[in-house]
Amino acid sequence: MITGATRVAGVIGDPVRHSLSPVLHNAAYAALGLDWVFAAFEVRENEAAAALDAARALGFVGLSVTMPHKTAVAGLCDDLTAAASTLRSVNTVTFGSEGRAAGDSTDGAGFLRSLVDAGVDASGRSVLVLGGGGAARAVAYALGECGANVVVSARRAAAASEAATPAKGLAVPWDDRENAAASADIVVNATSVGMAGDAALPIPAEALATVHAVVDLVYEPRETPFLAAARARGVQAIGGIGMLLHQAARQIEIWSGEAAPIEAMRAAVSSR
Numbered sequence: 001m002i003t004g005a006t007r008v009a010g011v012i013g014d015p016v017r018h019s020l021s022p023v024l025h026n027a028a029y030a031a032l033g034l035d036w037v038f039a040a041f042e043v044r045e046n047e048a049a050a051a052l053d054a055a056r057a058l059g060f061v062g063l064s065v066t067m068p069h070k071t072a073v074a075g076l077c078d079d080l081t082a083a084a085s086t087l088r089s090v091n092t093v094t095f096g097s098e099g100r101a102a103g104d105s106t107d108g109a110g111f112l113r114s115l116v117d118a119g120v121d122a123s124g125r126s127v128l129v130l131g132g133g134g135a136a137r138a139v140a141y142a143l144g145e146c147g148a149n150v151v152v153s154a155r156r157a158a159a160a161s162e163a164a165t166p167a168k169g170l171a172v173p174w175d176d177r178e179n180a181a182a183s184a185d186i187v188v189n190a191t192s193v194g195m196a197g198d199a200a201l202p203i204p205a206e207a208l209a210t211v212h213a214v215v216d217l218v219y220e221p222r223e224t225p226f227l228a229a230a231r232a233r234g235v236q237a238i239g240g241i242g243m244l245l246h247q248a249a250r251q252i253e254i255w256s257g258e259a260a261p262i263e264a265m266r267a268a269v270s271s272r
Contacts, residue, residue, distance in 0.1 A: 132159025
């Protein structure tokens with residue numbers, strides 16, 4: 001029940017009505033006994049600053065930030081973690097007692113936790129990341145920090161380089177991604193290929209012949225064509241729901257100071 005003491009957190013983005021973040025967060029708040037509520041707020045591209053000011057004035061616990069606002073919000077925060085500063089991307093804002101906005105990026109940590117869930121250790125492994133957007137940069141950076149050998153391939157050469165450099169990795173042309181997969185232990189799809197209604201693959205299934213694990217950051221549908229193709233070839237396939245779950249869990253830990261109730265969150269999102 002919402003009361004006069006209920007505190008608010010939320011996600012800003014455009015579009016955002018499809019977001020599973022309210023499901024994850026509200027399940028966690030209930031399990032932790034927090035008098036908090038989490039909602040989705042559709043905020044247009046040029047209105048991130050206004051949204052941040054409003055959340056600060058209204059005493060929000062914090063904000064989750066999704067596209068297209070991650071870069072803009074990084075420039076609006078008073079303080080940034082090392083990851084957020086390096087990536088120039090923020091998906092988590094915490095409001096301090098004096099109204100200061102602290103920005104963090106929990107996507108990379110969420111990705112690594114999802115690998116642990118699946119029994120995969122990326123340290124020392126060769127990982128090919130497909131894509132050069134914000135998710136690709138966060139994943140590549142986290143992989144580099146954990147000791148993986150990172151290769152990034154994206155349609156835009158500049159985007160691949162921007163993702164590979166902070167990870168101390170290598171950028172390769174999009175047309176060479178199949179050759180890069182031949183020497184990769186893990187392949188991560190951080191592109192939008194495979195989203196609902198898209199039957200295409202980010203890389204031909206034949207290129208996965210020597211790959212041990214495939215990760216698809218797309219979480220709708222839960223079983224993407226890329227994951228299905230990997231399973232058909234006997235390759236371990238890891239869906240994007242794990243990263244979504246664990247990046248939200250890290251946000252909850254930052255805001256509440258308590259361990260996130262992972263199983264309650266997993267049960268809530270699994271039923272959707």
